[in-house]
Amino acid sequence: MNLLFYLKKRSTYKNGPVTIYLRFTIDGRRAETSTGKTCDPNRWNTQAGRAAGSKEETRVLNAYLDKLQSRAQELHQLMTSGEETVTAETIKNRFIGKAFQSRTLVAIFEDHNAKMKSLIGKEFERSTLQRYETCLMHVKDFMQLNYDVSDIPVSKINFAFIVDFEYYLRSVRNCGNNSAIKYIKNLGKIVRICLGNGWLIVDPYLDYKPKQNAVHRAVLTKEELSRIKEKKFSMERVATVRDMFVFSCYTGLAYVDVCKLKRSELIKGTDGNLWIYTSRKKTYILSRIPVLPAALAIIKAYENHPQCVVKDTLLPMMSNQKLNAYLKEIADLCDIRKSLTFHIARHTFATTITLNNGVPIESVSKMMGHTSIKTTQIYAKVLDHKIGSDMQKIIGIVD
Structure with a gap:
């Protein structure tokens, strides 16, 4: 000093x-x-x-x-x-004798959540706020259990606090590795706020090196996707769900993005073909996607659907819960032994439709609205037949 x-x-x-x-x-x-x-x-x-x-x-x-x-x-x-x-x-x-007011963790966390709540729909999704609220609940329970207090000065947050909180999440809350680390990262944002304001001097995360486990992401093979596309369904609603799912397989759009897709977002590109220009709801990043024939056929099939006309949307979407319930039925009818959910369509686009057909990962990342190539690499799972096809190219060269 x-x-x-x-x-x-x-x-x-x-x-x-x-x-x-x-x-x-x-x-x-x-x-x-x-x-x-x-x-x-x-x-x-x-x-x-x-x-x-x-x-x-x-x-x-x-x-x-x-x-x-x-x-x-x-x-x-x-x-x-x-x-x-x-x-x-x-x-x-x-x-100067001013009463010392110690900044406390819960008070700062609650202030953060209140500000985030006021920005729902502008900068944040409600699901993001819910995760921070759940994290705060876990932090409160952890402090009560470990320290018998309802709040602590942020100056008391150190490396041991972070490690003990992680152990609490894994043991008491029975969180898996990746879930525990996500909550630790949520707390980390609050710690960065404290560091930035000078309320905390030493970063407790300095020596904390968490590692997320690789997640197996289910995708449909080309043959499985064909089975779903060609299957005849007696119920119109089931057929509609199939079409919504297939559309996502050929565009890579997540459920929320298909729901909000407007007719005005179907644009004729400089190449003379139709493109979808839309901002992802999760990241607010612009996705520019060339419309493949299979996706265009579905758009045309529903252009006069009453729901699309009234809401000015491209497709007549229903709740995610109903979609996933019907998709399980579709999987059974098509003899697909995978837990079929709408989000699998996005994984299928990244893997089966694009990367395994030679589309560069940079282009796939742009179409999917990712902020980083690393995110695309998580989605991308190269199938065995692609590896085999690539290796066939060097047969005769290395012999």
Whole structure:
């Protein structure tokens, strides 16, 4: 900590004594307060930070400033040994006698969630807020169980707190590895807020290196997709669900994005072909997708559907719960031994329709509206027949 006494002149200053201020500097951040004393600029030694001269009033003033400096240094030592969060602002507040208000984890977490709630539909989805609310609930339960408290100062959040919270999630809450790490990351955002505001000095995540397990993502093979496409269904509703699913297989659009797809988002591209230009609801990133013949046929089949006409949408979607219930029935009827859900269509687009047919991963990433190629790599699972086909190309070359 650096301390500096200096004269602070007002913008309207002309002449006469000037108020002496004390500046606290810690880690490059400053805070200042008035000493309540004044000094004529002509009698002030800027380098020494004291009044110059040998008069009695000068000695009294300098002695007072010496006492203030000693008090500030003692406070700094006291706060450091007490494991308080020591910043220029906190030590200034203690110095001037302002009641010390410790920032607490739950209070900051609740403030974060309240702000996120006000931005639902603008910057965040409700599902994102629900995850942070669940994380806060877990944090509260963890603190009550481990420390018998309902809240703690953020200065108490350290590496051990993070590790113990992870153990609580895995043991008491029975969370799997990836679920536990997602909650740890949610808490990490709150920690970054504290670090950014200077309420927490040391990052407790500095030595914490979580590793998510690779997730097996089910996809349909070309043959399985053909079976679903060609199957004749007696119930119109089941046939409609099949069409919605197949449309997603050929566009890569998630359920929420198909639901909000407007007719105006079907655009003729510079190549003369039809494209879908739509922003992903999850990331707000623009997806530009060339419309394949199979997807276009489905669009045309439903262009006069009453629901599409009234809502100005491309397809007559229903609730995700109903869709998935019908998809299980479709899987049984088509002899597909996979737990069929609507999201499998998106995985199928990434793998069976595009990557395994030689579409570069950069193009697939753009069409799927991913923020990173790494995300696309998670979706992309190269099938055995693609590996075999690629290896066939070198037979005769390496013999």
